[in-house]
Amino acid sequence: MGEILRAENISKTYHMGSVEVQALKKCSLTADRGEYVAVIGKSGSGKSTLLKILASFDRPDSGNVVIDGQDILSCNEKKLSKLRREKIGFIYQDYRLFSEYTAYENVVLPLFIDKKIPVDEEVDEIFEMLQISDCKKKYPSQMSGGQQQRTAIARALIARPAVIFADEPTGNLDAENADGVARILSQASMRYGQTIVMVTHDKQMADYADRIIMLKDGCCG
Ligand SMILES: Nc1ncnc2c1ncn2[C@@H]1O[C@H](COP(=O)(O)OP(=O)(O)OP(=O)(O)O)[C@@H](O)[C@H]1O
Numbered sequence: 001m002g003e004i005l006r007a008e009n010i011s012k013t014y015h016m017g018s019v020e021v022q023a024l025k026k027c028s029l030t031a032d033r034g035e036y037v038a039v040i041g042k043s044g045s046g047k048s049t050l051l052k053i054l055a056s057f058d059r060p061d062s063g064n065v066v067i068d069g070q071d072i073l074s075c076n077e078k079k080l081s082k083l084r085r086e087k088i089g090f091i092y093q094d095y096r097l098f099s100e101y102t103a104y105e106n107v108v109l110p111l112f113i114d115k116k117i118p119v120d121e122e123v124d125e126i127f128e129m130l131q132i133s134d135c136k137k138k139y140p141s142q143m144s145g146g147q148q149q150r151t152a153i154a155r156a157l158i159a160r161p162a163v164i165f166a167d168e169p170t171g172n173l174d175a176e177n178a179d180g181v182a183r184i185l186s187q188a189s190m191r192y193g194q195t196i197v198m199v200t201h202d203k204q205m206a207d208y209a210d211r212i213i214m215l216k217d218g219c220c221g
């Protein structure tokens with residue numbers, strides 16, 4: 001197995017005028033290769049803040065984040081964008097698909113950005129696994145919420161990043177679709193050895209996880 005992600009003593013305070021919100025207080029966690037970790041906590045407990053920092057989209061006030069041996073807070077922009085392309089996938093709660101592109105184009109986009117050519121069989125396999133094969137030529141506006149969410153998951157999986165961060169990926173789905181998404185992520189971790197860090201406040205979603213990390217008032221339990 002081996003460790004792929006390590007966060008140590010992450011603190012983050014938001015300042016709004018004279019008001020300070022301490023979103024994270026010395027939060028530490030680790031995840032192994034192929035591990036499926038669920039981060040659960042109440043609304044406002046700092047889950048999204050933590051995920052953005054772990055995925056290098058935001059910087060903490062103090063602490064360290066190491067992904068696959070690289071201290072991401074000391075990386076320059078060039079190194080960081082390479083690390084993001086190769087090691088990090090992110091699934092947003094609100095999908096963030098490009099409306100002017102088809103599902104197929106949305107999914108293969110990360111490969112093109114990385115100057116890689118999509119392999120038809122690999123793309124087909126991911127579309128089949130996510131049960132969206134009949135959506136390839138559809139635009140996001142022509143798909144259901146669940147289909148859009150699974151397209152967003154396919155996009156995060158396609159380049160086989162070492163770590164996939166998912167911020168409440170089932171928040172907008174019905175129970176059946178939500179269960180399917182949790183299962184798919186679990187399959188990805190088993191089949192491709194990818195690490196999944198999923199934020200949710202739905203305890204049922206956490207059932208598929210190998211490990212649960214509780215976040216309470218900005219502290220990891
Ligand atoms: N950009 C920001 N500016 C100021 N305060 C913020 C900002 N983002 C988050 N916060 C505050 O930080 C705390 C943690 O927010 P965060 O979004 O991380 O919580 P969360 O656990 O993801 O909640 P939810 O389950 O509702 O998504 C909250 O009190 C929130 O109001």
Ligand SMILES: [Mg+2]
Pocket residue numbers: 047048049
């Ligand atoms: Mg959140």
